[in-house]
Amino acid sequence: MRSRGLVGDMEELLYGFSVVLTLENFSYCLLGVLLGNLVGVLPGIGAVAAVSMLLPITYYLEPTSAVILLGGVYYGAEYGSSTAAILLNLPGSSSSAVTCLDGYQMCKQGRAGVALCITALASFVGGTLAIFLLMFLTPVMIKFAFSFTSAEYFAAILLALIAVGSITRGSPLKGIAMVGIGVLVGTIGLDIISGTSRFNFGIVQLYDGINVVAMAMGLFGVAEVIASIRATAGNSFVTKVTLRSLIPTGEDIRRSMMPTLRGFVIGGATGPVPGIGPTIASFASYATEKRIAKDPSRFGNGAIEGVAGPESANNAAAQAAFIPMLSLGIPGTPTTALILSALIVSGIDPGPRMMTEHPDIFWGVVASFWVGNILLLILNIPMVGLWVNILRIPYRLLYPLIISFVCIGVYSVNYSTFDVWLVLVIGAVGYVMRQFDFEPAPLLIGYILGPLLEVNFRRAMITSYGDFFAMFQRPISGTLLAVAAILLVVTLYSNFRRHKLPEKMQA
Amino acid sequence: MIAVGLAFLIGSYDLDFGSPEQMGPGFFPVLAGGIVVLTGLGILLSALGTADIPFQKMEWRPMIAIIVSLAVFTICLRYFGLIPAVMGCIITSALGDRTSRLYGVIILAVVGSVGSWLIFSVGLGLTLYAFKGTGG
Helix, strand or coil: CCCCCHHHHHHHHHHHHHHHCCHHHHHHHHHHHHHHHHHHHCCCCCHHHHHHHHHHHHCCCCHHHHHHHHHHHHHHHHHHHHHHHHHHCCCCCHHHHHHHHHHHHHHHCCCHHHHHHHHHHHHHHHHHHHHHHHHHHHHHHHHHHCCCCHHHHHHHHHHHHHHHHHCCCCCHHHHHHHHHHHHHHHCCEECCCCCCEECCCCCHHHCCCCCHHHHHHHHHHHHHHHHHHHHHCCCCCCCCCCHHHHCCCHHHHHHHHHHHHHHHHHHHHHCCCCCCCHHHHHHHHHHHHHHHCCCHHHCCCCCCHHHHHHHHHHHHHHHHCHHHHHHCCCCCCHHHHHHHHHHHHCCCCCCCCHHHHCHHHHHHHHHHHHHHHHHHHHHHCCCHHHHHHHHCCCHHHHHHHHHHHHHHHHHHHHCCHHHHHHHHHHHHHHHHHHHCCCCHHHHHHHHHHHHHHHHHHHHHHHHCCCCCCHHHHCHHHHHHHHHHHHHHHHHHHHHHHHCCCCCCCCC | CHHHHHHHHHHHHHHHHHCCCCHHHHHHHHHHHHHHHHHHHHHHHHHHHCCCCCCCCCCHHHHHHHHHHHHHHHHHHHHCCHHHHHHHHHHHHHCCCCCCCHHHHHHHHHHHHHHHHHHHHHHCCCCCCCCCCCCC
16 A cells, blocks of 8 residues: 555645546536535425435436435534524524524524524534544554454444444434334344345245345435424424625634634544434533533523534534445444445445545545535525525425426336335334434444344354454454443443433434 | 334344345344344333333324325336326325415426426426326
8 A cells, every 4th residue: 555644645635636626526516515405494305315315316326426425414414404594493404403492593583694694604614623523534444444354344333333323312222222213224134144034924035135225225214204294284484594694703613713613623533433323412512612611501592602613513514424334334424324335236245445446536525525515505695585585385285296306216226116105014113213213323334234243244254254253352442342341231231220201302 | 103013024024134134144144143033122112211212203194195195106107108197296295284275286297297397208208208108
């Protein structure tokens, strides 16, 4: 391997820009952030649903374009979701739930414009700083990952799954149960090693397993729409956002500066950890800001720090979530898991070799993040009026269209009506689960990572001649397994000790 | 109580699932199945311990409307083609919201179906027929 210093990285980055700034990839980037911003703004449809809707289309694209497009949707949604939170007190996605607290108060005080502007700026700063982190940390992780054998992969994936299960909003026990069910659903279909078909219940269409798109659309598209129909009925607002009202005062900017930087630190530190997505990063940032504030009572009454910090944190976390995915091939959030599956479908083996074998993907994607963040800044400050107007469209006109697109999207993957029936079943089950506080995200991640877990487990078993304890003797896999075990024990312990219901959050 | 029922459901569902076929391909699912059964029991136990049920009210109307609309789409697509399928899907799913108005829904159905035909069939070149003879 070449030694890489700062200069080398810059050269690579320039190469990345040459990949993105072709007309084709630039258009995908623009399309991605536009769509992402749009679904982010609209309550009741999130990045996961949007990415899964686009998955069938990306099968026809170059892998680089596919990741640029899907990635754009992912972080674009983080920008957009705060708009609805500020104007409607209704988060466009869960990572902006905390922005409602002070953002909506600012809106009520007639400072909606300032809140929107600061949000966009904080998102930009958090996001772009996190790209630096991505650029410098991923190569380090990759070097580390080259020493990985299947035992280490098994341990790392297991740790990721346990983390995803334990760190949910609801009960960690339910989270782990969801991961387990996801893994089980993932075993449906062909067994990769022996080639036998499993759990197909005699249904021919299940021989290849359950389609990722059907799974994600059912859990996140259909179930989310059902849950949102009632929640969004009769929302309206009268706020006018003029360009002039966007301009923050010097005081606003000064107050937002440090929270934004701290938000980046929190988001950058939590983003790469599986299970801690943008949502938790934003909550952590809000809690931090409130704790260190001189006057905590201002929070909840339109404190600008409570908008800047979390928005910076969730964007930083969204970008940083790409680190484990691009270096190890292990995603930590549902959206990056879907992007990973898009890569697998296009024949790319996501993992440490990807950066050397397909530098165009890695550096192209990194450069596209820069381009995308700049586009989003333009989309969200001078063009914010557009999004405000889109929010005026009532949900009753939108959701039938969303459902139709879901249907067409799922059908077009294999031209199979069976997949649409699957979405129907998964959507119904997903909605019922949601109402019982079972989170869908761990299920989806379990489903995507399950087969990887199994393959690596069985390979590791083969190389160690069936000796389970060999895994604990290797230093890296041993450590990872130990961490996983500790996490599991701590989670279960606190779960049984608390025995109290998790704080009811407004969904 | 309902949570308890669900926990049972998960438990038994996965017990069923976890039954092995052969040692080779069946080994891993049994392991995972066992873990799910255990956590299912755990949820059951902690649900027994609390009187409160983490249960949000089910919204039957939207749920049924959406599910039926998916079914309508599939059936119509098979026998009549894309445009009727999208129209049917939009109309049935719109029934899920009580505030939907007739004219709005009809306009939406027409615009949505023609629009999706233009985007997916013409624009993206997917093989979807706008209209189709029965049995095609």
